[in-house]
Every structure is written in C-alpha cells, then in structure tokens.
Amino acid sequence: MRTQKSHRLFSDKLLMATEALGCRTLAELVGRVRTMDASTPITLDRAYKWAQGRATPRDGKAYHDLAQLLDLGEDGAFVRSCSLEHFKERLSRRYPRWRADDGAGRLSSVARPDPAVAAWPTLTTERYATYSLSWAAGRGGQVVRGSSRIATAPGFTRPRIDYVEDTAEGRLTFAGDLRISRNLLMVNFDAAEADVLLSMVLLVSSTPSPAFGGLVIGQSIQPGEARPVCGRLLMVAMDDTVTDPERRNGYHEVGSGSLADDLAGIGYGEADCDAVARSIVGYLKSPSRSDGHLSIAPQAIDEIALPLALSVARPTTRIF
Incomplete structure (x- = not known):
C-alpha cells in the first residue's frame, strides 16, 4: 500500500x-x-x-x-x-x-490508462512503416521498407498483423496472430508463399509511442543455399492520412535521403528526418553484445521515438 x-x-x-x-x-x-x-x-x-x-x-x-x-x-x-x-x-x-x-x-x-487494457502494449495506429536490413544477395547494407497493419479485435484479444515486403524476388505477404509475453509481442507468420517462413519478436512500450522495434527471424536465400538469419526491425506509426502505405515499400540506399523522405511522407515532416534516418540505420546495424546475444534495449528505440513524438505533439488529449 x-x-x-x-x-x-x-x-x-x-x-x-x-x-x-x-x-x-x-x-x-x-x-x-x-x-x-x-x-x-x-x-x-x-x-x-x-x-x-x-x-x-x-x-x-x-x-x-x-x-x-x-x-x-x-x-x-x-x-x-x-x-x-x-x-x-x-x-x-x-x-x-x-x-x-x-x-x-x-x-x-x-x-493513466484503463486498467482493463493496461496489460497490453500500446499500439498507436493500425498502419506502420517497417524497416529492416535487406537479406537479399547483392543488397547487403540496404534498408528494406515494408508495411504492416495491425487489427485489434474487441477486448484486445489476439490482434492480427499483416506484413507486406517487396523484395528482389517479388512481393511477399505474411499474416499471423500476435501473442503477448509481458511487454513482448510475438508472431509466427503464415506466408502466402509455402516455402518462406518468418517470425517477429517485438519490444513494445506499454505507453503510446510512434515507434517500436524488435527482432525478425527467417531465412535468406543465397545462391545454392538457405541460411537462418536474425536481424533488427523497427516499426514507425503512419499518419492516418497516408493514402498508400505501401507506395515506398522496397529498398532504400543508406545515405541517399530516401529514408528521410519516407519519414516525412508518413507524417513526421516537422522532425529532423535526416537525423532520425541516421539513427534508424545505426539501430538496424548495431552489432550483437559481447556475449554473442542479439538483443535490444528499450533505450535504443527511445532515442528514435522521442524526436518523432515531439514532431507530432498534439494537445494533451493525445499523448505520444
């Protein structure tokens, strides 16, 4: 007490x-x-x-x-x-x-949220630009931008997530149920392509935030072999007025400005998008810890989320 x-x-x-x-x-x-x-x-x-x-x-x-x-x-x-x-x-x-x-x-x-929903990590919107490093042969170091849509069922029971990614081999589409473990969301996707598997483990703030991240696990098809791959992932909430959330899907050259343009186009034009884009690339490329584990500290995402939150600050009826 x-x-x-x-x-x-x-x-x-x-x-x-x-x-x-x-x-x-x-x-x-x-x-x-x-x-x-x-x-x-x-x-x-x-x-x-x-x-x-x-x-x-x-x-x-x-x-x-x-x-x-x-x-x-x-x-x-x-x-x-x-x-x-x-x-x-x-x-x-x-x-x-x-x-x-x-x-x-x-x-x-x-x-102070409603206790009935406080146990769920907070998702600010339905649509998210989703950034990770490319696994495709010959695309090393590039950022691949996909699109995610999260639909929450009544009572926040088992939300559904759809993920679309345009790769060198064509469009990949995934869908799956989100499961919660403390402040982690986990999904094992069912892919439209039978031989492509993908999973995500997402560290989501229990309070509203324009960005959250985690790990994406799957397979990289190299010439003559398939390799298991795990990398970092970042999801950034899109403004509701974005007409085509998939328009900028695909590969973005690091340092070209296209990633900054994407951030501005999905609702963060008042932020220093060049600086945030550099932070995103640095976050995605961060190496594993000295003990060999690949993990993500909440502070690493907070450094990206804060300038985005400040750029879309609303009156106090909606706090990011």
Whole structure:
C-alpha cells in the first residue's frame, strides 16, 4: 500500500511539473530534460510508467534532473520526499501563470490508462512503416521498407498483423496472430508463399509511442543455399492520412535521403528526418553484445521515438 501511495505521489508531481512548464505532452518534458542533460535516466517509456503510477525512479539522478529543469531552488531530495501540497505551492510560486487547482488534471486521464487494457502494449495506429536490413544477395547494407497493419479485435484479444515486403524476388505477404509475453509481442507468420517462413519478436512500450522495434527471424536465400538469419526491425506509426502505405515499400540506399523522405511522407515532416534516418540505420546495424546475444534495449528505440513524438505533439488529449 505504501509503495502504491508513493507511486501515485510522484505521478502527480510529474504531471504537475509537465503542465507548469507548459509542456503539452510528456514527450516534450522528456525532450527538455534530455536537451539539458543527454545522460539523464528520464526516458520516454519510463516517464509514462511513472505518470501512470506504475513505478518511481530508481536512479536518484532522475529527481535531480527534474529539480534542475523546474528551477525551484531545491534539490532532487525535495522533489522526491516533499508533500504534494508543498510541491504544488512551490510550483505556483515559480510559475504563477500555472493554475495550481488544475494541476495533474488535464494530463492524468490520458497518462493513466484503463486498467482493463493496461496489460497490453500500446499500439498507436493500425498502419506502420517497417524497416529492416535487406537479406537479399547483392543488397547487403540496404534498408528494406515494408508495411504492416495491425487489427485489434474487441477486448484486445489476439490482434492480427499483416506484413507486406517487396523484395528482389517479388512481393511477399505474411499474416499471423500476435501473442503477448509481458511487454513482448510475438508472431509466427503464415506466408502466402509455402516455402518462406518468418517470425517477429517485438519490444513494445506499454505507453503510446510512434515507434517500436524488435527482432525478425527467417531465412535468406543465397545462391545454392538457405541460411537462418536474425536481424533488427523497427516499426514507425503512419499518419492516418497516408493514402498508400505501401507506395515506398522496397529498398532504400543508406545515405541517399530516401529514408528521410519516407519519414516525412508518413507524417513526421516537422522532425529532423535526416537525423532520425541516421539513427534508424545505426539501430538496424548495431552489432550483437559481447556475449554473442542479439538483443535490444528499450533505450535504443527511445532515442528514435522521442524526436518523432515531439514532431507530432498534439494537445494533451493525445499523448505520444
């Protein structure tokens, strides 16, 4: 009970701080902290968990960084341990235009999800541009862009995912049921082509995010042989107004600008698309860990998701 109370206390403080600073979204708050200190432990995914009252920061630097951003003349220990009333009073004094009586009101209904669906990773849209490195012979190093569509059934029971990829050998189409394991989504696709197998394991934030990623496992057909292959995958939510989500499917030369153009075309024109495209390529090409395992840390995706989230920031009725 005490733990739940402390989680809710920090949640209220975080939401009040977000509003007092004039941030329309939690993404904007995280962006401001990271501009101040790129090494901050405050990430997009963690901020949503804290705002939802599901956890509190484990690293004391998070409190310190928030205190510095707020410029209240107090240290991180104050942010961590003061009462909500004292915190509200100090915010009202420092930011007189902020209406303290409204604190944690406008954001809280969005940041704290319905418990009935909170167990499911959050999918912000139905359609996603899907990026991975090409497995085709002679296409090494190129980014292959496919399209995914996720349809959620009533009650979030067993969503369905369709994936389309245009390769050197022609179009490949896949479909399968998504299964959840904690914050991982897994799918073993049924392919239209009988001899092509594909699976995905996706690390999806439990809070709204414009991007998520994971691993794609399948087979690479080389001249005279088939090889098992595992690589990184990134899925980026498309704007609802994109008329043809498959138009840019195919191969993208790294450094040509076509990947940046694709990001702008699916709804992120206000972001630094060249920088985000470089981040995507760096993420896809990241090597395995020293122990030989190929894995993905949430922070690696957060570095891509944050600038995209900031570029499509809406009023607080819809937080990315």
